[in-house]
Amino acid sequence: xxxxxxxxxxxxxxxxxxxxxxxxxxxxxxxxxxxxxxxxxxxxxxxxxxxxxxxxxxxxxxxxxxxxxxxxxxxxxxxxxxxxxxxxxxxxxxxxxxxxxxxxxxxxxxxxxxxxxxxxxxxxxxxxxxxxxxxxxxxxxxxxxxxxxxxxxxxxxxxxxxxxxxxxxxxxxxxxxxxxxxxxxxxxxxxxxxxxxxxxxxxxxxxxxxxxxxxxxxxxxxxxxxxxxxxxxxxxxxxxxxxxxxxxxxxxxxxxxxxxxxxxxxxxxxxxxxxxxxxxxxxxxxxxxxxxxxxxxxxxxxxxxxxxxxxxxxxxxxxxxxxxxxxxxxxxxxxxxxxxxxxxxxxxxxxxxxxxxxxxxxxxxxxxxxx
Amino acid sequence: xxxxxxxxxxxxxxxxxxxxxxxxxxxxxxxxxxxxxxxxxxxxxxxxxxxxxxxxxxxxxxxxxxxxxxxxxxxxxxxxxxxxxxxxxxxxxxxxxxxxxxxxxxxxxxxxxxxxxxxxxxxxxxxxxxxxxxxxxxxxxxxxxxxxxxxxxxxxxxxxxxxxxxxxxxxxxxxxxxxxxxxxxxxxxxxxxxxxxxxxxxxxxxxxxxxxxxxxxxxxxxxxxxxxxxxxxxxxxxxxxxxxxxxxxxxxxxxxxxxxxxxxxxxxxxxxxxxxxxxxxxxxxxxxxxxxxxxxxxxxxxxxxxxxxxxxxxxxxxxxxxxxxxxxxxxxxxxxxxxxxxxxxxxxxxxxxxxxxxxxxxxxxxxxxxx
Numbered sequence: 001x002x003x004x005x006x007x008x009x010x011x012x013x014x015x016x017x018x019x020x021x022x023x024x025x026x027x028x029x030x031x032x033x034x035x036x037x038x039x040x041x042x043x044x045x046x047x048x049x050x051x052x053x054x055x056x057x058x059x060x061x062x063x064x065x066x067x068x069x070x071x072x073x074x075x076x077x078x079x080x081x082x083x084x085x086x087x088x089x090x091x092x093x094x095x096x097x098x099x100x101x102x103x104x105x106x107x108x109x110x111x112x113x114x115x116x117x118x119x120x121x122x123x124x125x126x127x128x129x130x131x132x133x134x135x136x137x138x139x140x141x142x143x144x145x146x147x148x149x150x151x152x153x154x155x156x157x158x159x160x161x162x163x164x165x166x167x168x169x170x171x172x173x174x175x176x177x178x179x180x181x182x183x184x185x186x187x188x189x190x191x192x193x194x195x196x197x198x199x200x201x202x203x204x205x206x207x208x209x210x211x212x213x214x215x216x217x218x219x220x221x222x223x224x225x226x227x228x229x230x231x232x233x234x235x236x237x238x239x240x241x242x243x244x245x246x247x248x249x250x251x252x253x254x255x256x257x258x259x260x261x262x263x264x265x266x267x268x269x270x271x272x273x274x275x276x277x278x279x280x281x282x283x284x285x286x287x288x289x290x291x292x293x294x295x296x297x298x299x300x301x302x303x304x305x306x307x308x309x310x311x312x313x314x315x316x317x318x319x320x321x322x323x324x325x326x327x328x329x330x331x332x333x334x335x336x337x338x339x340x341x342x343x344x345x346x347x348x349x350x351x352x353x354x355x356x357x358x359x360x361x362x363x364x365x366x367x368x369x370x371x
Numbered sequence: 372x373x374x375x376x377x378x379x380x381x382x383x384x385x386x387x388x389x390x391x392x393x394x395x396x397x398x399x400x401x402x403x404x405x406x407x408x409x410x411x412x413x414x415x416x417x418x419x420x421x422x423x424x425x426x427x428x429x430x431x432x433x434x435x436x437x438x439x440x441x442x443x444x445x446x447x448x449x450x451x452x453x454x455x456x457x458x459x460x461x462x463x464x465x466x467x468x469x470x471x472x473x474x475x476x477x478x479x480x481x482x483x484x485x486x487x488x489x490x491x492x493x494x495x496x497x498x499x500x501x502x503x504x505x506x507x508x509x510x511x512x513x514x515x516x517x518x519x520x521x522x523x524x525x526x527x528x529x530x531x532x533x534x535x536x537x538x539x540x541x542x543x544x545x546x547x548x549x550x551x552x553x554x555x556x557x558x559x560x561x562x563x564x565x566x567x568x569x570x571x572x573x574x575x576x577x578x579x580x581x582x583x584x585x586x587x588x589x590x591x592x593x594x595x596x597x598x599x600x601x602x603x604x605x606x607x608x609x610x611x612x613x614x615x616x617x618x619x620x621x622x623x624x625x626x627x628x629x630x631x632x633x634x635x636x637x638x639x640x641x642x643x644x645x646x647x648x649x650x651x652x653x654x655x656x657x658x659x660x661x662x663x664x665x666x667x668x669x670x671x672x673x674x675x676x677x678x679x680x681x682x683x684x685x686x687x688x689x690x691x692x693x694x695x696x697x698x699x700x701x702x703x704x705x706x707x708x709x710x711x712x713x714x715x716x717x718x719x720x721x722x723x724x725x726x727x728x729x730x731x732x733x734x735x736x737x738x739x740x741x742x
Contacts, residue, residue, distance in 0.1 A: 030696035202678070202694070204575060204599040210695045218696055225700045228575040228678055229601050230633025234707040237635065237665060262601025264608065268639040294608060307573070307599055310681060312692025321683025321692055323573070324581045325401035325589055329596045336605040 001173045001180075001187055003033065003219045009178050010058050011065070011133070018126065019072060021065050025052045026174060030215035031313045041070040041087050048101075049094040055175025056249065056285065057136045060100030063091045064129035067108040072122050080121060084112055097300055099250070100284065104132060133177045139282045140179035142349040147185025147245065147280055148192070150345075150352065154242050154276070155194060162195040162223070164242045166232055166270075169201070169260035170208035171247025171280065172216045181280040182247045183216065185347070190222045198224040199241060201232055203260060205306040205332060229262050233269040244270050245347070248281040253367070255340035255355030256293025257281075261333055267342035276344040279355070283348050286360065288367055293337035304330040372544045372551075372558055374404065374590045380549050381429050382436070382504070389497065390443060392436050396423045397545060401586035402684045412441040412458050419472075420465040426546020427620065427656065428507045431471030434462045435500035438479040443493050451492060455483055468671055470621070471655065475503060504548050510653045511550035513720040518556025518616065518651055519563070521716075521723065525613050525647070526565060533566040533594070535613045537603055537641075540572070540631035541579035542618025542651065543587045552651040553618045554587065556718070561593045569595040570612060572603055574631060576677045576703060600633050604640040615641050616718070619652040624738070626711035626726030627664025628652075632704050638713035647715040650726070654719050657731065659738055664708035675701040 001008065014020035014037065021044065025034040036052055038044050044066035047053055053062055070087030071080070088105050095101055111128045115121035155163045171182035179187060189196050198217055202210035210226050217224040227235070235241050244266055250258040257263070257279045270277035290296045307330045309320045324330065343355035353359035361368050372379065385391035385408065392415065396405040407423055409415050415437035418424055424433055441458030442451070459476050466472055482499045486492035526534050542553035550558060560567055569588055574580035581597050588595040598606070606612050615637055621629040628634070628650045641648035661667045678701045680691045695701065714726035724730035732739050 030699075031693070202575070204573070204601055207694055210699075214699045215696045218699060225702050226678060226695050227702050227704075228632065229599075230575055230631075230636065231702065231704050231707075233636040233639065234632060234670070234704050237707065260601075261599065261605060265601065265604040265636040265640060268604065268643055269636060272639055299605070307597060310683065310692070310694065312681065312694045314685065314690050314692045319685050319690065319692055321681070321685045321690055322402070323578055323681065323683045324597050325586045328401075328581075328585045328589060331596050331598050331602065333598075333602050333605050336602075336608065 001178060001216065001220045010174050011053065011062060011177060013130070021069070023047065023053055023062070024174065026054060026212065027052055028318060030211050031318055039069065040073050041066055041090060044069060045090050045094050048091070055170070056098060056100040057176040057282065058174070059095060059098050060104035061129065061133045061136060061177060063101050064104045064108055064132050066091050067105065068122065068125035068129050071118065071125055076118070080118060084109060103284070107132070136176055136282075137178045139349040140173075140176050140181060140184045143181055143280050143282065143347055144179055144184030144188040146352050147278065147347045148188040150243070150276075150278060150347070151185055151189045151194065151196070158242060162197045163189070164197050164199060164240055166199045166235065166241045166244040166266065167201065167213060168209065168229070168246045168263055168266055169203045170212040170216070172213050174212050174216055175247070180216075181282060182245045183213070184280065185245060186217075186222060187220060190220065196223065198222060199232070199235060200224050200226045201229045201262065201266070202226055203262065204229060207310065208260075229265070232266050236269045236273040236275050239273070241275055243276040243278060245278045245280055248279050248285055249335055250297060251279070251281055251286050251346065252290040252293045252296070253286065253288045253360060254291050254357045255343060255346060255360065257338045257340070257343055257355070258293055258297045258299075258335050259338065261336050264336040264338045267338040271342045277342060278345055278347055279338075279343055280347040283350065283364060293339065297337055299336070300334040302332045302334050304332055307332050372549060372587065372591045381545050382424065382433060382548060384501070392440070394418065394424055394433070395545065397425060397583065398423055399689060401582050402689055410440065411444050412437055412461060415440060416461050416465050419462070426541070427469060427471040428547040428653065429545070430466060430469050431475035432500065432504045432507060432548060434472050435475045435479050435503050437462050438476060439493065439496035439500050442489065442496055447489070451489060455480060474655070478503070507547055507653070508549045510720040511544075511547050511552060511555045514552055514651050514653065514718055515550055515555030515559040517723050518649065518718045519559040521614070521647075521649060521718070522556055522560045522565065522567070529613060533568045534560070535568050535570060535611060537570045537606065537612045537615040537637065538572065538584060539580065539600070539617045539634055539637055540574045541583040541587070543584050545583050545587055546618070552653060553616045554584070555651065556616060557588075557593060558591060561591065567594065569593060570603070570606060571595050571597045572600045572633065572637070573597055574633065575600060578681065579631075600636070603637050607640045607644040607646050610644070612646055614647040614649060616649045616651055619650050619656055620706055621668060622650070622652055622657050622717065623661040623664045623667070624657065624659045624731060625662050625728045626714060626717060626731065627668075628709045628711070628714060628726070629664055629668045629670070629706050630709065632707050635707040635709045638709040642713045648713060649716055649718055650714055651718040654721065654735060664710065668708055670707070671705040673703045673705050675703055678703050
């Protein structure tokens with residue numbers, strides 16, 4: 001999507017220099033726009049680990065390029081097998097719970113088996129990483145197409161005025177390569193000239209809404225307002241929201257949705273006020289093995305510092321401030337599970353379906369168990 | 372309640388010096404404990420306006436002492452009527468929407484009509500302000516007594532282990548003179564030796580939970596954990612909360628509750644999980660004229676800066692940092708309305724009642740309309 005009017009992706013191969021990967025260093029957003037150049041496995045591993053980039057799809061693609069850089073950069077006296085093994089464990093250790101990371105590395109390991117020389121291997125890994133990036137773009141673009149039709153239907157029903165959409169966290173293009181998941185229908189509606197307004201939950205504790213989604217939307221020119229998460233219920237109660245679209249970190253085969261902490265509260269308020277609540281997700285994030293989100297999905301507990309401290313701009317510098325009494329005990333649950341009964345529909349790259357097992361199987365018939 | 376083991380109130384007359392009011396300057400909490408000394412009308416008006424103190428009951432008592440200081444401090448060549456009129460408009464302008472402020476000033480204006488000399492007036496205003504402080508303490512103490520019985524009942528039902536209570540914002544003793552409203556049952560249970568644990572919502576945007584409630588509870592020795600507001604639904608879903616107690620800024624005659632933004636979301640999650648959701652309130656905050664909270668209670672919109680910036684401790688200094696992109700549009704709704712259907716019961720100084728018109732009238736029969 002656009003930054004200062006120029007189309008960007010979150011990560012790309014430097015023009016004219018295939019040995020260099022460029023990416024937007026998200027640690028400084030929204031205050032500073034920094035492009036980082038990556039040339040080695042170590043650099044990409046650090047970038048993933050220290051969250052220069054985040055978002056499951058983007059992490060996957062970054063890791064795929066990491067495998068390519070590892071081979072490109074490797075001393076010629078090392079066995080190729082050992083190089084790939086080391087790179088794979090180095091990358092997997094950066095974010096141990098990220099499913100896409102494992103998946104992207106496995107895919108590169110499969111590719112490498114076809115190579116007959118180091119040169120060919122480098123070429124194969126490069127092409128596969130680029131293919132994964134393009135696949136992600138295409139998947140997000142399709143989610144946007146399907147979601148756009150939902151927005152158009154709501155606009156038609158509404159008659160006139162802007163369509164007001166609530167979103168939580170950053171399921172935006174900064175979490176993917178382009179388009180985003182939850183934001184893709186918004187960008188497509190905007191690009192088509194549909195009058196819309198996005199209400200952006202700041203999304204404590206890491207404030208990805210206030211710092212990333214607000215920045216994304218602002219750069220692309222989409223009208224939006226940031227609110228504290230607490231205000232989303234009020235807005236729905238007062239009919240200031242027409243629909244909600246959020247992303248998903250993991251969706252069960254039955255339609256339960258694990259997503260950023262607070263999503264469940266938004267879904268409750270949407271349900272209480274008869275407002276459609278949509279979840280946009282690439283099918284790669286469906287966990288076909290799981291049936292009951294609340295009992296089966298393990299919720300990550302993260303560092304207390306994400307709650308006790310917050311980063312912001314002060315006198316032109318990015319600083320962290322302490323919010324709580326110094327010795328206060330803090331708990332930091334990263335996700336919650338929204339039961340399928342609160343989800344109006346799932347928006348996938350193959351289309352829109354009810355948040356039910358049958359709904360998902362209609363779109364993904366290859367997942368049906370043989371009778 | 373206690374600070375470093377010593378009993379405190381939020382505001383008091385300096386021992387041995389009735390010309391000086393002392394108060395805890397809440398702007399620096401939880402990072403610095405500052406006691407401010409107030410000797411003039413101007414000083415108390417600034418303290419209210421610039422939120423050295425906040426919370427409806429405390430603001431009322433502070434304003435009552437302000438009227439006293441105004442007369443005490445007045446030059447002898449001014450008419451007493453003019454002094455009182457000026458003081459009254461100066462104080463009323465500090466927080467125009469605070470009902471208790473108006474009420475406290477009117478009460479002092481009524482008292483002053485009885486005086487026959489300036490000296491007597493000063494004495495009467497001083498005594499009335501002290502009486503109002505004591506009445507608030509007594510009202511909060513009784514709320515605590517009634518709430519304590521609810522906690523005891525839940526403990527009995529639970530069998531063993533700590534009773535886990537969720538609270539939102541600061542309906543604590545820092546918002547009153549002592550005890551607090553929502554916190555009063557907690558302090559009484561704690562003082563009685565009941566094993567309890569308080570889950571404290573940080574309460575964006577002003578973070579009164581993280582900065583004031585957590586500090587209060589910590590100083591008094593009550594076990595507690597701070598969470599982001601988004602996490603309260605998760606905790607209820609996982610049965611980590613036994614009951615919720617919140618305060619109220621205004622309650623309708625029918626039991627709808629206006630309280631700090633986000634309360635509605637907590638109530639929805641409590642209801643969805645069958646967890647009792649109690650609202651503690653002094654009857655002075657009941658608006659007997661209003662019947663439908665959502666349509667009749669006007670919700671204050673506050674400055675964007677409360678959302679875009681946050682205050683915290685950085686390198687030993689209290690600093691404000693910017694959280695959003697510099698030009699992002701922000702909305703800041705201060706309160707929301709929790710419909711009575713989501714409230715298990717109201718805890719008042721006269722007892723516990725259902726959140727219904729009949730429930731309230733049973734406790735406050737003098738409010739029944741003549742047939």
